[in-house]
Amino acid sequence: MKGRFLMLRVNGQRLWDNLNEMGRIGAGERGRTRLAFTDEDLEARRLLVRWMEELGLEVHTDPYANIWGLRAGREELPPIVVGSHIDTVREAGMFDGVLGVLSGLEAVRALNEAGVSTRRPVAVISFSDEEGGRFSAGTMTGSRLMAGCIQLEELAEKRDQRGVSWLEALERSGFTGSSSILRPHAYLEYHIEQGPVLCDKGARIGVVEGVVNLSWMRFTFYGQANHAGAFPMERRRDAGLAASSATVALNRLAFELGAGTVITSGQALQEPNLPNIVPGRAVLTVDLRSFKEEVFASGLARAEAVVEEEAARHGVEVSVELLTRLEGAVFAREMTELVERTAGALDLSSWRMPSGAGHDAQIMSRLCPTAMIFCPSEEGRSHCPEEFTSQEDAVAGADVLLNCLLELAED
Amino acid sequence: MKGRFLMLRVNGQRLWDNLNEMGRIGAGERGRTRLAFTDEDLEARRLLVRWMEELGLEVHTDPYANIWGLRAGREELPPIVVGSHIDTVREAGMFDGVLGVLSGLEAVRALNEAGVSTRRPVAVISFSDEEGGRFSAGTMTGSRLMAGCIQLEELAEKRDQRGVSWLEALERSGFTGSSSILRPHAYLEYHIEQGPVLCDKGARIGVVEGVVNLSWMRFTFYGQANHAGAFPMERRRDAGLAASSATVALNRLAFELGAGTVITSGQALQEPNLPNIVPGRAVLTVDLRSFKEEVFASGLARAEAVVEEEAARHGVEVSVELLTRLEGAVFAREMTELVERTAGALDLSSWRMPSGAGHDAQIMSRLCPTAMIFCPSEEGRSHCPEEFTSQEDAVAGADVLLNCLLELAED
Known part of the structure; x- marks a missing residue:
């Protein structure tokens, strides 16, 4: 030309x-x-x-x-x-x-x-x-x-x-x-x-x-709401803490996956969301995008595993829903x-x-x-x-x- | 008796x-x-x-x-x-x-x-x-x-x-x-x-x-809201991630302080709180309680330092307000x-x-x-x-x- x-x-x-x-x-x-x-x-x-x-x-x-x-x-x-x-x-x-x-x-x-x-x-x-x-x-x-x-x-x-x-x-x-x-x-x-x-x-x-390929997942963490003063640290099942740990681990995962992969915990909610109550329930959306098909697939699997691991570490149950997957x-x-x-x-x-x-x-x-x-x-x-x-x-x-x-x- | x-x-x-x-x-x-x-x-x-x-x-x-x-x-x-x-x-x-x-x-x-x-x-x-x-x-x-x-x-x-x-x-x-x-x-x-x-x-x-002595602090994290797909990981200033890292670090601090000290991130909010936007702003309340006066005092100082460190690590500004202090x-x-x-x-x-x-x-x-x-x-x-x-x-x-x-x- x-x-x-x-x-x-x-x-x-x-x-x-x-x-x-x-x-x-x-x-x-x-x-x-x-x-x-x-x-x-x-x-x-x-x-x-x-x-x-x-x-x-x-x-x-x-x-x-x-x-x-x-x-x-x-x-x-x-x-x-x-x-x-x-x-x-x-x-x-x-x-x-x-x-x-x-x-x-x-x-x-x-x-x-x-x-x-x-x-x-x-x-x-x-x-x-x-x-x-x-x-x-x-x-x-x-x-x-x-x-x-x-x-x-x-x-x-x-x-x-x-x-x-x-x-x-x-x-x-x-x-x-x-x-x-x-x-x-x-x-x-x-x-x-x-x-x-x-x-x-x-x-x-x-x-x-x-x-890029795109996936939205929503993780729900089920812990136990307790009194923030009377409930000792080692006995807690803090759903908010589990969600926060997941957010940190997912961020690390994005860097590990590389190849331009991005992971975003864009929406986070916890209940009852009061200063003096240990969060009993938390919800986290995870937006994961990657251009390379094989990185995307492995990213999805590892993201789920990472979140489950963080939840388990904090004694919290977790469930996952797939909200969107766009090729x-x-x-x-x-x-x-x-x-x-x-x-x-x-x-x-x-x-x-x-x-x-x-x-x-x-x-x-x-x-x-x-x-x-x-x-x-x-x-x-x-x-x-x-x-x-x-x-x-x-x-x-x-x-x-x-x-x-x-x-x-x-x- | x-x-x-x-x-x-x-x-x-x-x-x-x-x-x-x-x-x-x-x-x-x-x-x-x-x-x-x-x-x-x-x-x-x-x-x-x-x-x-x-x-x-x-x-x-x-x-x-x-x-x-x-x-x-x-x-x-x-x-x-x-x-x-x-x-x-x-x-x-x-x-x-x-x-x-x-x-x-x-x-x-x-x-x-x-x-x-x-x-x-x-x-x-x-x-x-x-x-x-x-x-x-x-x-x-x-x-x-x-x-x-x-x-x-x-x-x-x-x-x-x-x-x-x-x-x-x-x-x-x-x-x-x-x-x-x-x-x-x-x-x-x-x-x-x-x-x-x-x-x-x-x-x-x-x-x-x-x-126990009690303190409620509220931390506000100022990052930058960005597109979750188009904004690369290494360029982000994710306020939600900074707040999550702070929550994880504060939890660790409670165990380090010991002596029954409890730290709770009970209330967490982020904006705009949408799945596909990197959070630009986040708020976190921190409830810290300790019976021993000297542990309490050192806990408060270390909590602030820990939060500032996590914010800085993620390129996010942070401010703190004291909401309550009860002797x-x-x-x-x-x-x-x-x-x-x-x-x-x-x-x-x-x-x-x-x-x-x-x-x-x-x-x-x-x-x-x-x-x-x-x-x-x-x-x-x-x-x-x-x-x-x-x-x-x-x-x-x-x-x-x-x-x-x-x-x-x-x-």
């Missing part, structure tokens, strides 16, 4: 302005909140559709309210799809997901302005309910529906705190369509890293080799090599890495060759108002997306 | 029946609840006053609603005071506090029935709000007021969840009196152990040598020896021990020679409906109380 004559650039200021405009939708005291199918999400969707139409894209919605903006190719072939999502977590930053969708629009704009026609059609997609913060339906619901990993019927009983189900919210949204699903030729997702690796490495572009993805080599090569052609330093966060791309990789492009997240902050990527970095990733798209669309 | 001609016994069945009758007041689905100055507490107080009057006691209430039942002596001297409290924690057992007050009444009944007159007057006392579960006023409020450790004015702003202050509740109770405080000649409190030591030692009577008490040797000797004379095995729980006796020990008698708590359970002492054990302690009282009242 170094020798390719055409290297396009997006209009960086326009991308930045659009990010800010979208970022005002759902804005509150802290950040912005656009949970799936809420008024705020629907307002953002309407703005996206308007922008798509202004670009001359043919807007489709599929039965899952995923929004497609189609730019015809010279031939009627499966399209190259780029995108991400515009729903957010609570009190979010303005980059997560949105950057990928709006960069897709900017790429189309750049093609339009340069008068470029592509062999294959190009589609910009925005997936429904990627974040999963409203319903108990999990994350990446729009892409999982599209890929057939789940069926709509399963969402009839996935409700929000007010009792509205995913299915009802979908129907009320007005964004359902009957378009037959377009099978993509390839999928490319541009996203913020949400971690500090690119900053640490001083790289501008993350070449994402895949998405990761290994992206197609030709796709990651394209991203790496394109970054190089644009004189942007790059770094190969798996994604520790889940993304629609890992679902799409079941349907077609897929890759992701990361740009740096300042201090690795994400899912909070402090989430930040500089305009320069945000635009650099969009340029990579645009030029990858150009090459793929001629494939 | 072995040679003393008169060894009286209480009527064990009557004591047991009265315990059960009092235990029905405030009974709910789980145990009974008689928080200070609630309708349930007032109903229990009325029953107590009726029982006192039936015994011919002269009932006084002091300005703090502590209830005194006075039996005249042959001489007008400072009285021997026995008692405890009849308020309870939420969902309590029927022994904590109540056993001491009702055993005092049984002792008086035994004196009456045996036609014994004593040189000194005898008083049975029930202290107000020993448990402290309703207001934010702390524990042992009735005895602390009586001993002048706190003043009534300080309670004007100590409110319950509905905004009623301690002072308002006191006034509405109708149990305030103007009687001048009687300075006791000695105070003796009979109570359940609330721990497993007597059962473990196979002893029927605990000879309580004093009450313990060392009981008068002649009083503990009296209890031990009396148990022996009644052929009851005994065990010397400090109390790990706080009691009105530790406050009373500032006013006069004081001691406590413990009876076994099955499995050490207390402050829960499962709290249990067998009738045989409950009665044995009451016999010790009665015969100690007999000797003290001739002093």
Whole structure:
């Protein structure tokens, strides 16, 4: 590609302005909140559709309210799809997901302005309910529906705190369509890293080799609540202490497993949770992620063993539930090599890495060759108002997306 | 005393029946609840006053609603005071506090029935709000007021969840009196152990040598909330992990300090407390108790150091607040020896021990020679409906109380 004559650039200021405009939708005291199918999400969707139409894209919605903006190719072939999502977590930053969708629009704009026609059609997609913060339906619901990993019927009983189900919210949204699903030729997702690796490495572009495997377990520790003064140390069965020991041991395990494996005891509760009572019961969630399948499998087994050992050491019973297991993805080599090569052609330093966060791309990789492009997240902050990527970095990733798209669309 | 001609016994069945009758007041689905100055507490107080009057006691209430039942002596001297409290924690057992007050009444009944007159007057006392579960006023409020450790004015702003202050509740109770405080000649409190030591030692009577020193600290850990997938282990500042490490280290410290020292991390909270976010903030309360003053002092200093070390190890800031510090008490040797000797004379095995729980006796020990008698708590359970002492054990302690009282009242 170094020798390719055409290297396009997006209009960086326009991308930045659009990010800010979208970022005002759902804005509150802290950040912005656009949970799936809420008024705020629907307002953002309407703005996206308007922008798509202004670009001359043919807007489709599929039965899952995923929004497609189609730019015809010279031939009627499966399209190259780029995108991400515009729903957010609570009190979010303005980059997560949105950057990928709006960069897709900017790429189309750049093609339009340069008068470029592509062999294959190009589609910009925005997936429904990627974040999963409203319903108990999990994350990446729009892409999982599209890929057939789940069926709509399963969402009839996935409700929000007010009792509205995913299915009802979908129907009320007005964004359902009957378009037959377009099978993509390839999928490319541009996203913020949400971690500090690119900053640490001083790289501008993350070449994402895949998405880690993920497991959520919940451990419940059954000890005995006792008087904190009258009950001697050596007689206690302290469920809180057992959970704390487990947390410490699991942290050690993550380092032992290595290979980028992360283990997080994110949620911890104990009962009765009073200063002068030895905790009788404790609950701990364990989030374990690893890219390499064999490390992941051994990590899961060792995590359970470690927790059981710590519980036993403190005379406490423990039970475990599997809350979630999400298979990761290994992206197609030709796709990651394209991203790496394109970054190089644009004189942007790059770094190969798996994604520790889940993304629609890992679902799409079941349907077609897929890759992701990361740009740096300042201090690795994400899912909070402090989430930040500089305009320069945000635009650099969009340029990579645009030029990858150009090459793929001629494939 | 072995040679003393008169060894009286209480009527064990009557004591047991009265315990059960009092235990029905405030009974709910789980145990009974008689928080200070609630309708349930007032109903229990009325029953107590009726029982006192039936015994011919002269009932006084002091300005703090502590209830005194006075039996005249042959001489007008400072009285021997026995008692405890009849308020309870939420969902309590029927022994904590109540056993001491009702055993005092049984002792008086035994004196009456045996036609014994004593040189000194005898008083049975029930202290107000020993448990402290309703207001934010702390524990042992009735005895602390009586001993002048706190003043009534300080309670004007100590409110319950509905905004009623301690002072308002006191006034509405109708149990305030103007009687001048009687300075006791000695105070003796009979109570359940609330721990497993007597059962473990196979002893029927605990000879309580004093009450442990107590400190409550609250540590707040300031780390950084981050994405559980995208943020590498070595870059984290996990506040929950720091708190867990502190809990483990504090537990180890308790064993290192020895001398019966107990350390409890009873209350632990972390934020945002979500499975997929590295905890950014955590709070931990630490309850540290030790009988020996020098062990207590060194324990407090080492606990703070240990927590700071664990926080630093995980790159987390920590701050500490002192929530409570309660000086313990060392009981008068002649009083503990009296209890031990009396148990022996009644052929009851005994065990010397400090109390790990706080009691009105530790406050009373500032006013006069004081001691406590413990009876076994099955499995050490207390402050829960499962709290249990067998009738045989409950009665044995009451016999010790009665015969100690007999000797003290001739002093």
